[in-house]
Amino acid sequence: MSTLVRTRESLYRIIDSDIFYSFRSSPVTVGAAIVTLILVLGAIFAPLVTPHDPYDLEALNLMDAFNPPVWYEDGTWSFMLGTDDQGRGILSAIVYGMRLSLWVGLVAVLFSGVIGVALGLVAGYVGGNTDAVIMRVAEVQLTFPAILIALLIDGVLRGILPPFMIEELAIWVVIVSIGISGWPQYARTVRASTIVENNKEYVHAAVLTGIHPAMIMIRHVLPNVMGPVLVIATIQLAIAIINEATLSFLGVGIPVTEPSLGTLLRVGNNFLFSGEWWITVFPGVALALLVIAVNLVGDWMRDAFNPKLR
Amino acid sequence: MAEPLLKVENLRVEFPTRRGTLCAVDDVSFHIQPGEVLGVVGESGAGKSMTGIAVIGLLEAPGRIAGGRIVLEGQRIDDLPYEEKRKLRGRKIGAIFQDPLTSLNPLYTVERQLIETIRTHLEVSESEAFERAVSLLREVGIPAPEQRIKHYPHQFSGGMRQRVVIALALCAEPSLIIADEPTTALDVSIQAQIITLLKRLCRDHGTSVMLVTHDMGVIAETAHRVAVMYAGRLVEVGPVKDVVRNPSHPYTAGLMASIPVIGRKVENLSQIDGSMPRLNAIPEGCAFSPRCPQVMERCRRERPPLDTRGRTEVSCWLHAGESVDA
């Protein structure tokens, strides 16, 4: 009973909050959030919403290859957005590809977030030489484009791993590459907020209780620096998806057998000038839609959580 | 009695929010005579700064003047268009704020800022403006003004910076200066210097000052009359001596008694229980009624008007009968 009341209270508080108000009063953000939600739900429930399973090799029929979209004369409702060279439906491939792209993006963001937040907290809290070393490494890494770092790590990992594992671990190689290329963003923000929070008197009060500095970091400082981290994570999600697509487009990302949006673009690119434009254009549109929607939500979050702009 | 320099009549400042309209200044009326220092005192959130900002015309949206009139030298100024208001600031009304750093542009030398302000408002040549700037700095007590004028704001100490801001406010010989907590950010010894300077300047130039502060001590030393505000409303206006020594409103009395005084050893300070209501929860009737030690039934129902009682005006039902006799 009391948990029910409490849940209802906190729900009411969220709906009544200023953040939610600023969300409601921005139609662009609401639209972007709805688009994001539809795309994410579609990706999660891909097997339920798609007419075909593009991974099921048995269901593929080469006779269906290069079918144009439904509004062409020889298009069929069965393959609304047409098919590729293997006879896979583009719509189904997009939904499954988006599922993969989102998965890679989310895990990569989580990965870089954990590394970045941990290093940023330690740098800000300990200070001194530890701080200097961590932040110089972050700065050096930031001078290179993230995609270059990802390519480098990707190459190194592919060199280390035995060949038979590369195919198997391809997704994880991409995730680690993108993840490592993203951590300095988090580390810098978290370090700056940690230094600010550290000088606040509630942290001093916690020091006076004699509890271990690690506990102070985790229980007091961390919850108070997570706001900006959430904002960066949303914006980084869009970047991670783009980076994954770039890697896959360059052929060092997700393999053709289970294509992501980037892989679809690469494959479709071969047919762009032979007239089968739909194989590459529709995945491209889907990618743009996803990234723009996530980015708009991220932009709104950045403004809404920034007290200076309110 | 001479025509007052500034007349504020039934001023009302509102902030529309999505949870209803907040009334930051509610039916406030006062006037300032030429050469007079009026202290406006109150605790944080009492609406004293908002009143000052409304008079200068610096109220930012969504805040707006929802009622009343502000009359300066016989001219109504609250409904002027933006450009007219801007010209009025500096020419007729000078402003001094709490933090001198926000009033000065850190990228320009003091010379440039002073000369620019002088030439915006007065028809003088560059060299005349420079002469005037140097003499202003000398007047506000900055040593070696000819050299110091070349410096940037960050090269001045806090007290000296506040002197520069005062010089800037005096550029065009305004008839009214609004000083919002001019000494709050300063240490006591510097505070004393700035107060003395302000007093001397308005005596020499005949400038009126609206001195907004939370510090009763500063008011007592500087102001001729004082207006006490509570929850956006005026509770008492009168000569400083009367208000400080013999306050009429229970809030003023409580406020005065709660200030520790050197030489008056007491075990416990007298305290007003509770705290000032938030703007979205101002009680019906008299806003002070829930904390008032002398509250009556009527106070909770009806809002008391500002009535004259001797030399002071007070908004309290305790003195309701007396105004008739006076």
Added chain:
Amino acid sequence: MPERQPLLRVEGLAHYFDVSPPLLNRVFEGKKRLFLKAVDDVSFHIKPGETFALVGESGCGKSTVARLIVRLYDPMRGTIEFEGQDISHVESRKDFLNFRRKAQMIFQDPYASLNPRWRVRDIVGEPIRAFGLLKDGETLDGRVGVLLNQVGLSPSDGDKYPHEFSGGQRQRISIARALSSNPDFLVCDEPTSALDVSVQAQILNLMKQLQRDLGLTYLFISHDLAVVYHMADHVGVMYLGRLAEVADSQSLFTRPRHPYTRLLLDALPDLENVGRERTPVAGEVPNPINPPPGCGFHPRCPFASERCRSERPELMAVDDGFVSCHAVEEGRMPEGIELPPLAETPD
């Protein structure tokens, strides 16, 4: 009456902050290392049950002393004895935790001193948990409720978050947290300077009452002389990181000895004396990174002599306190609170 042992004794306390330019600038531009002597050779003691106040203008080092004493900073030099034990270099963690439990702090900013994401119950209960102070049969909620009652809040306030309270109420929560470990000694760093006067009165009254009820000892840091007069038994006046004068409250306010103390008292706005005219002392506090030689106060002092400009005065005992001033030592100071008119005042 036998002298009581002091609860806290501070000897020769010093703390410098390194404000040097970065290493690269030092190497390539030949800039020197710079130190801000925030606290320099400060000594005083506090007897049990008494309030000792440190007063001074911003940047005089009073807050640094407070933080050194509760060991938020490690002192560079000097000793801090608490109950006869030197806690500036404690060997055993158990002894140090014991000191932590007994010496707590009330902070200046009621908006920064409470973790905004914690409920009041968790904030007040944290020291109880950390020190393991719950007795048998006592619940954390019960104990927190008692503490909240003690500071004038209701036990049901424990469910709320800090942002639901006004500044004065937050300061009460801060006091409840400080009391929750049953301390003997509270360091109060400007506890009312962020509050309005009517709320300040409430908090000061509460602090005095708690002192009576619980036998607390206070180190009270403030810039407000009137508040210090109301609260303190003994007062130390600080200027540029050093003690200018230490005396019991009564004699400090009736017979100030150090010229700086006189300046402070004279600069105070006076409620009793409406519209007072005066000649304030010129000059400002010098930069503590580059303090003047000799006595730090000599550039503003009307009694400065050649000796004051070259030789630093040490704190020396006078009949009812300590003062560090050559003029007092040489008997050059006129008695009484009135300052002589000054030659060069711009105003």
